[in-house]
Amino acid sequence: MMADKWIINNTYLQNFNTGKNTITLNFSGGISYISGGYLRVGYKTIARPYTASNMTFWLPGINGIINLYSAFYVPGNITGMNISLHYFSNYSIMMMIGNKTVFEDDNATGESYADVTNETLYSILKYDELSMKSVPIRLGLKQIANISTDTGNADVVLITDLSGSMNWRLNSDNNGNTVTNCSSPSLYLSTTKRISLAKCLDKNFVAIVLNTTGNRIALVGFARDANTYYRGLTDNLSLVTADINSYPNSPSGGTCICCAINRAFNIIGSRNASRQRFIIVMSDGIPTYKCVNNGDCTNGPYEGNLTTGYPLWACCGGGEDNCDDNQCWQSTGSANYSVRRAATELDAEVDSIGFGPVKSCAFANATLRGIAEIGNGTYSSSSNSSELDEIYAKLAKHIVSLSYVEQTANITGKLLPSVLYPDSYIHFNYNPSVAEIEFNRIPITVESMPAGNNISEVRVYIPPDSLVISAKATSYSANKWTANVSVSNIAGVTTAYLLSEYGKSFVPLGDPFTVDIPGSLFVSGVNNTVTTITGVNPKNLTGGSVDNRLIYTMLLTGSVDYDRVFKRADGCRWRLDFEDGSNQTFNAPPLYNGSKSCYYINGGYDSGDAVDDAVYRLLSRLDVDGDGLVDVTIRGDQLAIEAFAIPNVPSLWGPGIVEVRVWAR
Incomplete structure (x- = not known):
């Protein structure tokens, strides 16, 4: 499966407002389905990230045939959950979490609302088996099997x-x-x-x-x-x-x-x-x-x-x-x-x-x-x-x-449409297990390059003194299922997602587009390889898409330690170029009024200046992939790099005299 990409022109950005924005994909041709995809949005905020104790997983609105394959991830131990569904259907509808059926409506007629309480879900599911892992969900029409073309082997x-x-x-x-x-x-x-x-x-x-x-x-x-x-x-x-x-x-x-x-x-x-x-x-x-x-x-x-x-x-x-x-x-x-x-x-x-x-x-x-x-x-x-x-x-x-090889919904004739409204959701209460953002730590989200191979391996280098707090592996599985996602590094190979835990048959199960991976599986200072495998059952597995990626968030240290002794500590006027194409100039230290110019992108700075050396090493921490473009986009009024110089540090210069005295009796 290969993915395509569209970039929304900047002239349309004015249509986005603070708060909730709804994006609709309309199909004008005969092929009407989505086999994976995500929307990347860049925005600026002064809000500090925080750790929540509850979350809402919103289900996408679907107008046509309800046939949703997805997954959720709760970053902590689930203490309670409930489901609210709003749909229009004249066919039986069902919902599965993992391999458990949590909702069925065999008498659906027209527009309906349904709530599945925490008491009901607790009697069906084991919350500890759903916590801190990607859990497949399936929501669709029971009759979908009667309007599908199956292929076996x-x-x-x-x-x-x-x-x-x-x-x-x-x-x-x-x-x-x-x-x-x-x-x-x-x-x-x-x-x-x-x-x-x-x-x-x-x-x-x-x-x-x-x-x-x-x-x-x-x-x-x-x-x-x-x-x-x-x-x-x-x-x-x-x-x-x-x-x-x-x-x-x-x-x-x-x-x-x-x-x-x-x-x-x-x-x-x-x-x-x-x-x-x-x-x-x-x-x-x-x-x-x-x-x-x-x-x-x-x-x-x-x-x-x-x-x-x-x-x-x-x-x-x-x-x-x-x-x-x-x-x-x-x-x-x-x-x-x-x-x-x-x-x-x-x-x-x-x-x-x-x-x-x-x-x-x-x-x-x-x-x-x-x-x-x-x-x-x-x-x-x-x-x-x-x-x-x-x-x-x-x-x-x-x-x-x-023996399933693939299944394609082939809709012919006058089939009544069904609708899943976008106000449907799953709500979770949980005890968070995510590391709090610490002082002097900067969170940065990085998107890897596409896998570029049918094995679907993505390799990323995690810098020293950094900490991965979350990661998502994308998987364009199309008419197969995402079967296995693993992380390998010097600590060994660890499985982050294994669909066969839910049964030998994948057919009734959901299929995640993004598989969440605990940050604890990544090791700093070395290469980490994320492998994604797709398949139609545990015995029939293949590689993933060449377009699979890894999206991960790290905490980077916002300071650098003392280095060697320098002859001067004047400073410079710096220019930074960011990954999003923007740039920024600033003085370091803020009161610098000299004529010297420094450029991080090509390493153009005074290596004999203590301030310039420290600034360059600090910016290097914010350039995760080492391409000369800083990954953390910072506004001018948010940027201030202070330098504290310690003068008159004794050091040894010039020739030295060494005496060797031998005493004889």
């Missing part, structure tokens, strides 16, 4: 158990009834075969995943092997649905979970940084085979890559009698090995689903849970058909959100 292998036990009822080990119509009310009865429900839930699952352009599905059905029912990755929903329909309605055979995972490994093929990999393992029982051609199920090897189970007679029966013993441990060990290989070599997430009364079988439950833990995934199980329906749907939506 998921490669998903859906594994289905086709062993003999899938003939049984969902809640017991008795034979069930076959149901082939997924719309039949009988599908969710306890008398229905597990395989009948599994085939319908499989079809619902693939429909959700493939509804996002760019996602692909592969299928693996297994019993003693995984060599018959499988299909490679495709985005063709009709083909996948037909394959699921071809699964047998009366399955048979044992349970070789490692075979299915190895087949999934072969389908995916290799690690690909541009794709997100997922393997979903569904089974209703204990694994009975291992994936290495060896008949010793007690002391033999079990770490193998085969897709056919061994030994021919199975390592165990997988019945109720094996639920509480260790007879099937090699079969489970073989499954764990296959999962670890997929997670490590393919960077795949492996999730597991227990289909049926798995919770009552300790060994089966532990096996499926272990698969998810090794595969950095989730494990769910149920013997209730409605709960299994929810498990499949939730997992499919989880994959869609994690």
Whole structure:
């Protein structure tokens, strides 16, 4: 993402008044959104900065489609907060702080006012987790998902158990009834075969995943092997649905979970940084085979890559009698090995689903849970058909959100406009943790040069004897999210912002344009590097914009120490040039009436004059980037540099005599 820049002509400055000024951005073309930006204002004031104990975060006015991604930063420990919203909408509206929903209006009609009290927010949020850090916020229409174009990059292998036990009822080990119509009310009865429900839930699952352009599905059905029912990755929903329909309605055979995972490994093929990999393992029982051609199920090897189970007679029966013993441990060990290989070599997430009364079988439950833990995934199980329906749907939506590449609101047709009024806000009370401005310390705000690289690193040198009290990193994230901001220096690398703290999926979260960084992370006297990373999920990260910057405020010392002894201390008439293009002349000391002229910009001063030397060193403190332009713009009536000279300081000049006396006895 690259940013553009506009400079408001000075002739328009007369339109700005003391107090509140409203600036509106009007879109006349078809593309109507802001993906980041800020307004820099230079002004002169005699007001002294102070540390407040409360603040108001004003939400921007939006007229069109409410779809706000932002963040707030409170420079202290929050003690209370409340929200006031003023909006116009005929669609449901919601607001999130971090990963918590703090407001919903599902009955919005026309203009509305809403207040969220401190009591409500305190019951939802943990204030200590929101203090002194940038916290993402999201405010928008719930229906925005229905008017958006989503793009994903998921490669998903859906594994289905086709062993003999899938003939049984969902809640017991008795034979069930076959149901082939997924719309039949009988599908969710306890008398229905597990395989009948599994085939319908499989079809619902693939429909959700493939509804996002760019996602692909592969299928693996297994019993003693995984060599018959499988299909490679495709985005063709009709083909996948037909394959699921071809699964047998009366399955048979044992349970070789490692075979299915190895087949999934072969389908995916290799690690690909541009794709997100997922393997979903569904089974209703204990694994009975291992994936290495060896008949010793007690002391033999079990770490193998085969897709056919061994030994021919199975390592165990997988019945109720094996639920509480260790007879099937090699079969489970073989499954764990296959999962670890997929997670490590393919960077795949492996999730597991227990289909049926798995919770009552300790060994089966532990096996499926272990698969998810090794595969950095989730494990769910149920013997209730409605709960299994929810498990499949939730997992499919989880994959869609994690595999998100980009989302663009593509508004067509007659969509009623919505409005967020600019009198909406979040108010905070807090105990400040910002350093007070000290006497003889001058606050100066500096804007770095753009990053100029796709890694999005900004390097700044913090002068000695200075103190950074606040900093903001800008991030033009566009259709991605600002995922990570860190500061590195001689003290190491410190993370200032990490979006994945709020969840694996970035889709429901807010996105800051500016990330506030505590001043304590910067070290004086050395280079400090601020790195900004964007992405669409924790596994799909990229660099930031070449136009990212760092805006930081430092306290500079307004005096210099004594230096060497000089022959004279007369002074000079100085000219200063400032960063904003203005200049100023002054006498130092104020009563100087000589003819000597000094220029800071090119170092033109009398280095043999004590006053001139001190003034130059003092001005150097106010020139942060060392370009000869003073960063602190000072009016003539505010500028007075006093010099206190100490005359008649003894010093050694001329030749010296050194005597060495040696006494002898």
